[in-house]
Amino acid sequence: xxxxxxxxxxxxxxxxxxxxxxxxxxxxxxxxxxxxxxxxxxxxxxxxxxxxxxxxxxxxxxxxxxxxxxxxxxxxxxxxxxxxxxxxxxxxxxxxxxxxxxxxxxxxxxxxxxxxxxxxxxxxxxxxxxxxxxxxxxxxxxxxxxxxxxxxxxxxxxxxxxxxxxxxxxxxxxxxxxxxxxxxxxxxxxxxxxxxxxxxxxxxxxxxxxxxxxxxxxxxxxxxxxxxxxxxxxxxxxxxxxxxxxxxxxxxxxxxxxxxxxxxxxxxxxxxxxxxxxxxxxxxxxxxxxxxxxxxxxxxxxxxxxxxxxxxxxxxxxxxxxxxxxxxxxxxxxxxxxxxxxxxxxxxxxxxxxxxxxxxxxxxxxxxxxxxxxxxxxxxxxxxxxxxxx
Amino acid sequence: xxxxxxxxxxxxxxxxxxxxxxxxxxxxxxxxxxxxxxxxxxxxxxxxxxxxxxxxxxxxxxxxxxxxxxxxxxxxxxxxxxxxxxxxxxxxxxxxxxxxxxxxxxxxxxxxxxxxxxxxxxxxxxxxxxxxxxxxxxxxxxxxxxxxxxxxxxxxxxxxxxxxxxxxxxxxxxxxxxxxxxxxxxxxxxxxxxxxxxxxxxxxxxxxxxxxxxxxxxxxxxxxxxxxxxxxxxxxxxxxxxxxxxxxxxxxxxxxxxxxxxxxxxxxxxxxxxxxxxxxxxxxxxxxxxxxxxxxxxxxxxxxxxxxxxxxxxxxxxxxxxxxxxxxxxxxxx
Numbered sequence: 064x065x066x067x068x069x070x071x072x073x074x075x076x077x078x079x080x081x082x083x084x085x086x087x088x089x090x091x092x093x094x095x096x097x098x099x100x101x102x103x104x105x106x107x108x109x110x111x112x113x114x115x116x117x118x119x120x121x122x123x124x125x126x127x128x129x130x131x132x133x134x135x136x137x138x139x140x141x142x143x144x145x146x147x148x149x150x151x152x153x154x155x156x157x158x159x160x161x162x163x164x165x166x167x168x169x170x171x172x173x174x175x176x177x178x179x180x181x182x183x184x185x186x187x188x189x190x191x192x193x194x195x196x197x198x199x200x201x202x203x204x205x206x207x208x209x210x211x212x213x214x215x216x217x218x219x220x221x222x223x224x225x226x227x228x229x230x231x232x233x234x235x236x237x238x239x240x241x242x243x244x245x246x247x248x249x250x251x252x253x254x255x256x257x258x259x260x261x262x263x264x265x266x267x268x269x270x271x272x273x274x275x276x277x278x279x280x281x282x283x284x285x286x287x288x289x290x291x292x293x294x295x296x297x298x299x300x301x302x303x304x305x306x307x308x309x310x311x312x313x314x315x316x317x318x319x320x321x322x323x324x325x326x327x328x329x330x331x332x333x334x335x336x337x338x339x340x341x342x343x344x345x346x347x348x349x350x351x352x353x354x355x356x357x358x359x360x361x362x363x364x365x366x367x368x369x370x371x372x373x374x375x376x377x378x379x380x381x382x383x384x385x386x387x388x389x390x391x392x393x394x395x396x397x398x399x400x401x402x403x404x405x406x407x408x409x410x411x412x413x414x415x416x417x418x419x420x421x422x423x424x425x426x427x428x429x430x431x432x433x434x435x436x437x438x439x440x441x442x443x444x445x446x447x448x449x450x451x452x453x
Numbered sequence: 454x455x456x457x458x459x460x461x462x463x464x465x466x467x468x469x470x471x472x473x474x475x476x477x478x479x480x481x482x483x484x485x486x487x488x489x490x491x492x493x494x495x496x497x498x499x500x501x502x503x504x505x506x507x508x509x510x511x512x513x514x515x516x517x518x519x520x521x522x523x524x525x526x527x528x529x530x531x532x533x534x535x536x537x538x539x540x541x542x543x544x545x546x547x548x549x550x551x552x553x554x555x556x557x558x559x560x561x562x563x564x565x566x567x568x569x570x571x572x573x574x575x576x577x578x579x580x581x582x583x584x585x586x587x588x589x590x591x592x593x594x595x596x597x598x599x600x601x602x603x604x605x606x607x608x609x610x611x612x613x614x615x616x617x618x619x620x621x622x623x624x625x626x627x628x629x630x631x632x633x634x635x636x637x638x639x640x641x642x643x644x645x646x647x648x649x650x651x652x653x654x655x656x657x658x659x660x661x662x663x664x665x666x667x668x669x670x671x672x673x674x675x676x677x678x679x680x681x682x683x684x685x686x687x688x689x690x691x692x693x694x695x696x697x698x699x700x701x702x703x704x705x706x707x708x709x710x711x712x713x714x715x716x717x718x719x720x721x722x723x724x725x726x727x728x729x730x731x732x733x734x735x736x737x738x739x740x741x742x743x744x745x746x747x748x749x750x751x752x753x754x755x756x757x758x759x760x761x762x763x764x765x766x767x768x769x770x771x772x773x774x775x776x777x778x779x780x781x782x783x784x785x786x787x
Binding site: 107108145147149150151152154155158159161162163175178179181182183186187198199200203205206243244245247248249 | 590592685
């Protein structure tokens with residue numbers, strides 16, 4: 064490994080030296096028996112249900128891979144940890160998994176948690192794959208020069224929402240309800256940048272910011288309502304609590320104009336909690352288990368069936384991203400015949416993978432998975448895909 | 454214990470503490486856990502001097518913690534200062550911030566004091582989340598490894614960082630002990646317990662309060678300094694309630710004015726979080742409930758409870774001895 068811990072001082076202290084020996088022992092243990100794959104997601108709190116689903120999807124993908132012989136002839140063992148949506152806790156969990164000798168860590172629901180964990184995992188020389196978190200700095204290379212991310216980037220998402228505002232809704236008065244953190248602010252900035260690129264003439268009539276944990280949006284919605292927007296963009300990654308609450312309260316407050324959810328923030332579980340209030344909601348996403356081209360993809364069918372069999376749940380986009388992360392890593396490790404960070408990361412970054420649940424997966428050289436976006440409307444609590452957008 | 458034996462005993466304890474990671478198995482996870490315990494304990498000791506000695510509950514100590522981390526990130530990333538330079542910058546920044554906060558809260562007491570310090574923390578969180586100069590909501594990335602070139606010391610991970618964390622903890626313990634034995638420490642307690650008597654004794658309560666703040670803030674900020682290197686990323690989450698509840702609980706749970714109290718408190722809380730975690734929400738409910746329980750019903754903390762129970766047991770035993778038939782018979786014989 065290129066980033067082995069080192070002590071350059073000749074008079075290295077006994078305790079530290081013993082620790083280094085212990086870490087090498089742990090690594091040696093990790094080279095035989097099952098391959099350990101770390102998963103860090105929020106398993107409790109507001110995003111807990113979604114984090115649990117992503118973890119389950121990774122487990123079902125691991126079962127599929129193990130049934131076909133595993134990776135390099137070894138079975139995969141999933142070690143899951145709860146980051147509690149708190150960066151400090153995420154860092155502790157990352158250290159636990161590093162110590163447990165994992166070969167790769169699939170992480171990331173909240174961008175601040177991912178940004179906090181990235182340098183710690185990177186320094187330990189472990190491959191880090193971000194499944195969901197969207198903040199742009201994740202791929203900047205500052206925290207991890209070999210970063211990989213599956214969820215679409217804020218820039219890609221911003222283009223889709225900007226296109227909806229300018230070319231489909233033709234909205235002139237735009238309001239933003241934005242989560243005030245690395246993800247939310249980045250998402251809003253991307254939409255505004257894309258609208259600027261389109262030279263679209265519009266007015267930002269309201270902008271309300273809130274923390275990730277907020278569940279009461281009535282004051283913010285009253286302000287937005289007073290601004291009479293044509294379109295309100297809701298950017299809220301708290302799918303377990305904040306986003307359903309926002310949708311319900313927007314409906315109760317009779318918010319004028321069209322409510323549009325930021326790309327990738329509407330899982331079926333959000334609609335289930337929001338209920339009838341979600342009727343007519345517009346959103347966009349990159350994966351739907353039962354819509355073409357996914358519906359007829361044999362690998363996706365296999366994954367959906369396995370997840371339904373193991374967990375009695377039809378996978379959503381987030382779950383597919385988690386499973387896709389494991390799938391890409393497993394194919395890459397098998398091909399390069401190594402579990403080391405650098406060769407596997409280099410195979411994934413800029414690489415293509417055939418026969419995956421997304422069909423052909425293609426990564427950009429900076430580690431970002433290329434995505435195809437699809438607009439949808441919520442009708443009778445179902446996601447109805449309207450138009451394919453590239 | 455006689456004073457002649459105290460220093461050798463402390464030295465033995467210190468050596469045992471240094472080798473604690475090895476004694477606990479020496480795995481990187483043990484080092485990571487102990488480095489965090491040391492950092493968060495130092496963070497809590499700063500607050501301890503305000504809560505236990507001055508008798509006020511500061512809710513702004515996360516600001517000093519975050520300040521230390523942000524100053525370290527800014528100086529190391531943008532000006533390439535080494536850890537000693539960033540530590541000096543951290544201490545200066547903390548002294549300025551503490552001086553300002555001390556002056557603002559000079560005449561405030563109890564819940565008004567707590568409310569104002571809470572407001573300061575809320576303002577700081579908002580500023581940190583939105584001010585682009587300090588990274589805004591993205592935070593500051595790219596903090597280099599802890600490296601002191603002229604010593605040939607470079608700490609890439611927690612194993613190598615442990616000696617630094619342990620030294621910081623030892624220095625903090627020494628400072629806390631010295632503070633409590635100093636005139637300032639005695640004055641703080643007198644201002645806390647009897648402000649009128651303090652004034653009559655020639656102590657200026659307002660000056661004492663500012664001085665205690667000036668002592669306290671650099672300690673908590675120094676924890677932020679090391680945490681920035683340990684995590685290599687600084688963001689507004691340092692001002693979230695997670696750290697505030699952690700340090701408040703650590704200060705009161707074992708008992709106030711106990712030198713090892715915050716250290717044991719942090720160790721217990723992190724052990725619960727690591728080994729007996731019930732998930733984010735439940736853990737916070739547990740911590741919050743513990744805080745309420747201790748503040749409302751156990752002013753002496755768990756140590757006070759143990760002392761009370763032991764005392765009660767001694768009294769019961771003494772009473773039963775004095776009233777038992779055997780004793781009565783022997784008395785009669787006599």
